[in-house]
Amino acid sequence: MAENATTLHALxxxxxxxxxxxxxxxxxPLTFGGLRALTDRTIAALNAQGIGRGxxxxxxxxxxxxxxxxxxxxAAGATSAPLNPSYKADEFNFYLSDLNAKLLVVAEGSETPAVAVAEKLGVPVVRLRPTPEEGAGSFTLTFANDAAAPAAKGGPAEPDDIALVLHTSGTTSRPKIVPLKQSNVCASARNIRETLAFTAEDRGLNIMPLFHIHGLIAGILAPLSAGGQVSCTPGFNALKFFGWMGEVxxxxxxxxxxxxxxxxARAGRNKEIxxxxPLRFIRSSSSSMPPQVMKEIEDVFGAPLIEAYGMTEASHQMASNPLPPRPHYAGSVGLAAGPEIxxxxDEGEPLPAGEIGEIVIRGDNVMAGYENNDKANAEAFTKQGWFRTGDQGSLTPEGYLSLTGRLKEIINRGGEKISPREVDEILMDHPAVSQCVTFAMPHDKLGEDVAAAIVLREGQTLVEKELxxxxxxRLAAFKVPAKILILDEIPKGATGKLQRIGLAQKLGLV
Structure with a gap:
């Protein structure tokens, strides 16, 4: 049973x-029996094509x-690498190469640029044909040709096999590969299930993107691990949300x-629905929830808003506010909910309650380390085995965690994490650009948005719209700078370095 499953097949x-x-x-609807049969058929089909564990x-x-x-x-028999469908060809080229993908799955009839990229890289492409009449999510796979040999390691994956690989944006380097074991993702699903007391009676409405750790683990795996159901929408749509709520x-x-x-914003006209x-609870994660909004949601829905704290390296959840009758607080991401926190x-020594410092974690949901990146791992883990989150915060004597900011310079645009370096590198490809620094600028709804300052090569002209x-x-829409300043010189720090932090203020964008 999935009570303490350590593989997705068991979960x-x-x-x-x-x-x-x-x-x-x-x-x-697709039943659990149907999902299990679909999973076994898929593993067998992949194995026959030479695709197996790992x-x-x-x-x-x-x-x-x-x-x-x-x-x-x-993921139950190989390693899933979900990619954002809105990526451009350049991004697919980077991610598919970096992952060393052995196969690419796309929908039948899909026009995604990933197909041409895969063909160029010599990665076989398989087409997925939905069979909704057999249940939501049912599909068949059509392979282009027969494999030379079956998979060396077939059958369902084992606890130490990698279930899922995702990239995380690094501030000063290329995005890093986060390999999550079967046991990591199952531990996180269990932690969320226990935090939210999921049962077979629960029905979730998933509006989160499923190339994102939040949607995959909290939206899908945690409720399924309790025998509950998930209704999967085509993605977030505020205009359709209440119609779905009434139906599901x-x-x-x-x-x-x-x-x-x-x-x-649309709740007022949907009071009847x-x-x-009535909802048992509403969950929020991936970005901080303004206290005013939390109060308003609780008043409108008559349900507790449970704010949680997650990151990819921890297979999502690290801390969460508890369900009533235990208290939950606006401005806090709650209690340790799985890993130790x-x-x-700065020296990695523990601080007492109330003191501000770096948040570190360890537990069975935390990755063992970034892939092929000794330098990043040396920086990310302490000698005692704690993982450094790169976030700053403090704990109350009761164990409630509050975040005070990020130590790194990642731009957090409404929960989408963007590496400034990645944007720099694209803008620097323009022949007129000589210098570039991408940074966060405040945004009233998203928290932060992307901005960039550039210096042109001598004798060149360029307008913001053109850049x-x-x-x-070349970039997914959410990574494109909302504002690009063309300057004679970019302000530098005392040592002559370009500094992202505080740049928005220096340039009058605050």
Whole structure:
């Protein structure tokens, strides 16, 4: 049973055969029996193509039940590598190469640039055909040709096998590969299940993207591990949310603060639906929730808003506010919810309650280390085995954690983490650009947005609109700078370095 499952194959054994595992608004439900059979068929099909445990399978699918089912079925026997479908060819080229993908899964009829990139890289492409009449998320895979030999390591994955690989944005370097073991993701699913007291009676409405750790673990795996069901939408849409709520009748949902705010903006005209479908709780993670918004959501929905704290390296959840009757506080991300949490000083020594320092964690949901990156691992782990989150905060005597900011310079745009260096490198590709520094500028709804300051090569002319157009061709929309300043000189720090932190203020963007 999945009570303490250490593999995804074991995790999906919990639900009763005839109970619904996955559904979609307007669709036929897929039972747990159906999900288990689909998973076994997928593992066998991959194995016959030479793809087995530890082999990386890139997945480029739109949000919805097929993406949820494909992630589970592939990760149960190989290594899932979900990629943002909105990436441009350059980004797919980087990620598929960096991952050393052995296969790419795309939807039948999909026009994604990932296909041409995969063909150029010699990565076989398999087409996924949805069979919704057999249940939400059901699919068949069509392989282009027969493999020369079956997989060396076939069958369901084992606890130490890598289930999922995702990239995290580094501030001063290329994005790093985060390999998460079967046991890591199952531990995180268990931690979330226990925190939120999931049962087979729970129905989640998933609006989170499924190339993101938050959606995959909290949105999908945690409720399924309790035998509960998840209704998978095509992605967040504030205009459709209340229609889905009326149809699906969820007991809960999880989202990032910007989504909650968009839902709140439409709540007034949907009071009847809210009253007819009482939620057990609402969960928020991936970015800090303004206390004013938390109070308003709780007033409107009559349900507790449970704020949690997660990151990719911890297979998502690290801390969470508890359910009532225990208190939850605005401005706090709650109590340790799975891994141990401590606050340390610059030397890595533990600090007492109330003192501000770096947040460190350790536990069975935390990755063993970044892939092929000794330097990053030496910096990320202390001698005592704690993982440095790069976030700053403090703990109350009761163990409630508050975040005070990030130590690094990652831009957090409404929960989407963006590496300034990655944007720099794209802008620097423009022949007129001589110098570039990308940084965060404050944004009233997203928290932060992307800005860049550039210096042109001598004798060159360029307008902001033209450079933004250049970036749009090469970067996903959320990474494109909202503001580009063309300067004669970029302000530098005392040592002559370009400094991202505080740049928005220096340049009058605050």
């Amino acid at each position: 999906i054994q919990t639900g009763a055969d005839a109970a619904t595992a996955l559904s979609s608004p307007g669709g036929v 082999d990386r399978v890139g997945i480029v699918l739109d949000n919805g039940p097929e993406m949820a089912a494909a992630f589970i079925a592939i 009748r969820p007991t809960w949902y999880t989202a990032v603060p910007t989504m909650h705010q968009a839902i709140l 809210i009253d007819a479908n 401590a606050i340390v000083d 933004r157009g250049f970036a749009q061709e």
